[in-house]
C-alpha cells in the first residue's frame with residue numbers, strides 16, 4: 001500500500017468528478033491541531049517531535065477510527081527516499097515544507113488518498129481532506145469526523161476564548177483553511193484575472209499558486225482560500241468560500257462566452273496550436289507544458305477539441321512533474337532528459353484518446 005502512494009501518479013482529486021469540475025479542479029479542507037504540553041514543532045526538541053509521532057500513530061491504530069473513516073496508514077517520512085517525498089508533494093498529499101526535511105516527521109494517509117494527516121509540519125497535526133471538483137462541504141464533513149476521532153484519543157491544545165492554538169497566530173481559532181483549485185484561463189485571456197483576484201483579498205480571501213504558499217499560478221490554476229480563521233464558525237468559512245467560488249465560476253463562464261463570441265478564430269487557433277505542439281513536441285519544459293495543457297483543457301471544455309478526456313490536464317499536473325518523471329525512469333534525470341521524457345509521455349497520453 002505504501003508503495004502505491006509513491007508509485008502511482010493518479011490520485012483522488014484528479015478524478016474530474018464532483019460539482020463544477022469543468023472549472024474547479026479540487027477542494028481542500030485542512031485543520032491545524034497541536035498536542036497539549038508539547039512545544040510547537042519549530043521549537044520542539046527531537047524527542048518531543050518523536051513523542052508526537054508515536055502518540056498520533058498510536059491513536060490511529062484504534063479500531064474505532066478505522067471503522068468510521070476507512071483504513072488509515074501511517075508512513076514515517078524518514079523511511080521514504082527524498083524523491084518519493086517529492087512525488088507526494090506533486091500529488092498534493094504533503095506540502096513542499098513537509099518534504100524538505102524528514103527528521104521527526106510523519107504522515108497518515110487513507111487508502112484512497114482523500115485524507116492525509118501531516119505530523120510535525122508547521123503544527124503537530126495538519127488534517128487534510130482533498131476532493132475532486134467543488135466539494136468543500138464534503139471535505140469539511142470528513143475532516144471534521146477525522147478531527148473528532150483523533151481528539152477522542154489525543155489531548156489538543158484548546159483555549160476557551162481563542163479556540164485551537166496553532167504555531168502561527170493566523171491559524172488560531174478554527175485552525176481551518178479551506179481552498180479551491182480553479183482553472184481560470186478565460187479570465188486570464190481577457191485580462192480580468194489580476195483585477196478579479198486582487199479584489200478577493202478585500203473580502204478575506206487569499207490567492208496562491210498550484211503548490212500553495214509562495215508559489216506562482218502556472219497553467220492558469222489558482223488556489224483560493226480563506227485568510228481568517230478566528231471569529232467565524234467553520235460552516236461560515238466553508239459557505240463563504242462556496243459563494244466566492246461560485247461567483248468566480250460565473251465570471252469564468254462569461255469570459256469564455258465573450259472569447260467564443262468576439263475572438264473565436266484566435267481562440268480556436270490558440271487551442272489547436274497547443275494541441276498540435278503537445279502531440280508533436282519532442283522536448284518540452286514543465287512551464288510550457290502547463291500553459292499548453294491549460295489551452296487544450298479550455299478547448300475541450302468549449303467543444304473545440306473532441307475525443308480527449310478533460311482529465312488529461314489533472315493527470316498531467318502530476319505525471320509531468322520532475323519527481324514523477326524520475327520515478328518512472330527509475331533514475332535521476334538531467335533537466336534536458338526530463339524535457340525529452342515529458343514530451344514523450346504527453347504524446348503517449350494523447351495518443352490514447354486521439
Ligand SMILES: Nc1ncnc2c1ncn2[C@@H]1O[C@H](COP(=O)(O)OP(=O)(O)OP(=O)(O)O)[C@@H](O)[C@H]1O
Nearest residue numbers: 026027028030092095177179180181210211212213
Ligand atoms: N484546493 C486544493 N487542491 C489541491 N491541492 C491543494 C489545494 N489547496 C492547497 N493544496 C495543496 O496543499 C499544500 C499546502 O498549501 P498551502 O501552503 O496553500 O496551505 P497550508 O499549508 O494549509 O497553509 P498555511 O500557509 O496556512 O500553513 C500545497 O501543496 C498545495 O498545493
